[in-house]
Amino acid sequence: MSASRDAKVVVVGAGFAGLAAAVSLVQAGFQHIQILEANGRVGGRVHTTRPFTKNIIELGANWIHGQDGNPIFQLAKEGDLLVEGMSSSKVMCLPHSVTPHDYFFKQGGKQLSAETVDQVCSLFSKLTSKAFDSELEDRHKALSLGSYLDAAFAESPLAASEDSERQRIFEWCKRSECTDEASSSLYEVSASQIGYYIALEGGFFNSLGPGGYQAILDILLKCLPSGMILSNKPVKNIHWDLKEKSQGTESREMHPVKVICENDEVFEADHVIVTVSLGVLKQQAAAMFKPALPKSKMDAIERLGFGTVDKIFLCFSERFWPEDCAGIQLVWDEGPEDKSVYTSQTEEAWKETWFKKICGFDTVARHPTVLCGWITGREALHMETLQDSEVGDTCVRLIRSFTGWSVPDVSQVLISRWGCDPHTLGSYTFVPHNVNVVKEHEALAAPLPFQNKVPESKPLQVLFAGEATQVNFYTTTHGAYLSGVKEAQRLITLYSDKTLSP
Numbered sequence: 023m024s025a026s027r028d029a030k031v032v033v034v035g036a037g038f039a040g041l042a043a044a045v046s047l048v049q050a051g052f053q054h055i056q057i058l059e060a061n062g063r064v065g066g067r068v069h070t071t072r073p074f075t076k077n078i079i080e081l082g083a084n085w086i087h088g089q090d091g092n093p094i095f096q097l098a099k100e101g102d103l104l105v106e107g108m109s110s111s112k113v114m115c116l117p118h119s120v121t122p123h124d125y126f127f128k129q130g131g132k133q134l135s136a137e138t139v140d141q142v143c144s145l146f147s148k149l150t151s152k153a154f155d156s157e158l159e160d161r162h163k164a165l166s167l168g169s170y171l172d173a174a175f176a177e178s179p180l181a182a183s184e185d186s187e188r189q190r191i192f193e194w195c196k197r198s199e200c201t202d203e204a205s206s207s208l209y210e211v212s213a214s215q216i217g218y219y220i221a222l223e224g225g226f227f228n229s230l231g232p233g234g235y236q237a238i239l240d241i242l243l244k245c246l247p248s249g250m251i252l253s254n255k256p257v258k259n260i261h262w263d264l265k266e267k268s269q270g271t272e273s274r275e276m277h278p279v280k281v282i283c284e285n286d287e288v289f290e291a292d293h294v295i296v297t298v299s300l301g302v303l304k305q306q307a308a309a310m311f312k313p314a315l316p317k318s319k320m321d322a323i324e325r326l327g328f329g330t331v332d333k334i335f336l337c338f339s340e341r342f343w344p345e346d347c348a349g350i351q352l353v354w355d356e357g358p359e360d361k362s363v364y365t366s367q368t369e370e371a372w373k374e375t376w377f378k379k380i381c382g383f384d385t386v387a388r389h390p391t392v393l394c395g396w397i398t399g400r401e402a403l404h405m406e407t408l409q410d411s412e413v414g415d416t417c418v419r420l421i422r423s424f425t426g427w428s429v430p431d432v433s434q435v436l437i438s439r440w441g442c443d444p445h446t447l448g449s450y451t452f453v454p455h456n457v458n459v460v461k462e463h464e465a466l467a468a469p470l471p472f473q474n475k476v477p478e479s480k481p482l483q484v485l486f487a488g489e490a491t492q493v494n495f496y497t498t499t500h501g502a503y504l505s506g507v508k509e510a511q512r513l514i515t516l517y518s519d520k521t522l523s524p
Contacts, residue, residue, distance in 0.1 A: 028054070029292045030292050030293075031291060032289050033056070034297060035060070035296070037065060038065075038094070038242075038499050039488045039489070040066075040295065041246075041506065042504075042507050044510075045242050046506070047514070048247070050510070055250055057250055057252065059255060060255065063253070064251060067299070068083045070233075070234040073434070074434060077232065077389060078233070078236070078388070079386070079389070079392075081436075081438040082235070082438070083499050085230075086228040086229075086230070086499065086500070088228070088500070090222050090223040092222050093500055093504065094499050095224070095228060103237045104231060116198050117146040120140065123346050123347060125351065126191070127350065134191065141188070146196075149171055149174045150167075150171070152174075153216055154216055156214075158170065162213060163213065165213050166209045166210065166211060166213060167455075168207060168359065171208065190353050193360050194354075198381045200379075201381065204451070204452050207358070207399065208359065210327070210454055211455060212453045212459070255283045260311050261312045262278060262280075262471075264276060264280060278483050279291040281294055298445075298488070299445075300448070301328045301448035302445065303323045304328060305447055307319075315470075321462070322463070322465035325462050326453070331396065331449040331450070332405060334397065334435070334436075335434075335437070336393045336394075336414060336432045336435060337389075337392045337434035341391050342427055342430060347385070349383060349393075350383045350393070350421060357378060358378050372404075379402070383395045406439040410436075413435060414435035418432050450490075467486055469486070470484040470485075471484075482512055485509040486509070487509045488502055488505055
C-alpha cells in the first residue's frame with residue numbers, strides 16, 4: 023500500500039470516531055496522520071473522572087448499548103473490562119428497566135405501589151417499542167412521539183380509571199424517555215422516524231468495570247504512535263478543494279486541504295476527517311468551511327436535533343436510603359411532560375421550575391453514598407447556568423419533600439455541563455418531528471467534494487464521522503466508533519484502488 027504512505031490525513035477530534043478512524047488508518051499502513059483535539063484530554067463525550075474516591079464517575083457516556091455487532095462491547099470483553107451481575111451494575115431508571123427496588127414517590131410524600139408503577143411502565147415500554155420497531159398504525163405515523171404516546175395511553179384500560187396516579191406515572195415515563203432521546207420534550211421528537219434506530223441484541227445496559235470508559239479509550243490509544251494526537255488544538259477553518267498554482271513554468275504540488283487552528287497553526291492535508299459534534303457544527307459550520315458546505319449538508323446540520331443531557335452527582339457523608347433502594351423517582355402532580363403544561367409554559371415559568379425535569383436520583387455503582395440525577399433539554403441548559411451549591415441544595419430539598427426521610431446536607435456536588443462546553447455544545451443527536459432521518463443523516467455523512475459535480479477535484483477531501491452521521495446507531499459510542507471506521511475505510515479503499523491501477 024505504498025500510495026497511502028505519502029497521503030497526509032488530519033483527523034479533527036479525538037473522541038471514539040476520531041480514534042477509531044486513526045487506528046484503522048494506522049493499521050492499514052498510513053504514515054502521515056495527525057489528530058487535532060480541541061480539549062486538553064481525549065475522549066470527547068466520554069469523560070471518566072475520580073472526583074470523590076479512587077472509584078470512577080462517568081460525566082459522559084455511561085454504558086455500552088447492546089452486544090451483538092458492537093465493536094465497543096467487543097473491545098471491552100477482550101480487555102476483560104466488563105462487569106457482570108446487577109449488584110455492581112447500577113442502571114439509570116428507565117420505564118423498561120424499572121424494578122421493585124426503584125422507589126417512586128408522589129409529590130407530597132406518598133410512596134406509590136410497585137404494582138401500579140410496573141403496570142404503567144410496562145404499557146409505556148410496549149408503546150415505545152411499537153415506534154422503535156416501526157409498527158405504528160398509520161394514524162399515528164404523522165404524530166410526534168409525545169402525541170402518539172398520549173393518544174395510545176388514552177385508549178388503554180389504564181387511562182379509563184379515575185385514578186390520576188397512572189397518568190402522573192405516565193408523565194414520569196415520558197420525562198425519563200426525554201433523557202434517552204436528549205430532547206427537551208417528546209412533543210419535539212418524531213414518532214415514525216425513530217424506527218430507523220437499531221438496538222443491538224444483548225441488553226441495553228452493559229456496564230464497565232472499575233476502569234470505566236477510559237479503559238477502552240486506553241486500548242485505542244496504545245494502537246497510535248506517540249505524538250499523533252495534539253491536544254488543545256481547536257480548529258477554526260477548513261479550506262478545501264485548493265488547486266495547484268503554476269509559478270512560471272513550474273507547478274508546485276499542493277495539498278487540497280488546509281486546516282487552520284484557532285492559534286493560526288496550519289496543517290496541510292490530502293484528506294481531513296471531521297468528527298466534531300453536531301452541536302459544534304450547528305454553531306460553527308457556516309464559518310468553518312471554505313468554500314461553504316453544500317446546501318444539503320447545511321440543511322442536515324440545521325434539521326437534525328442535538329440535545330443536552332446532564333448528570334447531577336450528590337455525594338453525602340452517609341447513606342440515608344434503604345439498602346434495597348436502587349433509586350428515588352419523583353412523580354409530579356403537573357410534570358413538564360404533561361401536554362397541557364408543555365404547551366402553556368412560558369420561558370420564565372419553566373426556568374423557575376427547571377428541577378421538575380429531573381426524573382429522580384439513582385444509586386451509583388461503587389459509590390455507596392452517592393446519588394445521580396439526570397436532567398435533559400432546555401431545563402438542563404438552564405441548570406448549567408446555576409452554581410453547584412444552588413443545584414445541590416435544590417436537589418436535597420426535592421428528596422426531603424418527596425420522601426419525608428431525614429436527608430443530610432450534601433457534602434459534594436459534581437455536575438456535567440455538556441451544553442455550554444464549547445467543544446461539544448450538547449450531548450447527542452435526536453430526530454425532530456417532521457424530519458426525514460435517513461435523508462439528513464446521509465447528507466451529513468456524505469464526503470466532499472461530490473464527485474459527480476466536480477470530477478476534476480481530488481476525491482474524499484473532507485469526510486465526516488461521529489454519532490450524528492449514523493442512520494441506525496446515532497446517540498451511541500458504537501455509532502461514533504463505526505462511523506470513524508467507515509470513513510477510514512473510504513480512504514483505505516481509495517488507495518488500494520490506486521495501488522492496483524496500472
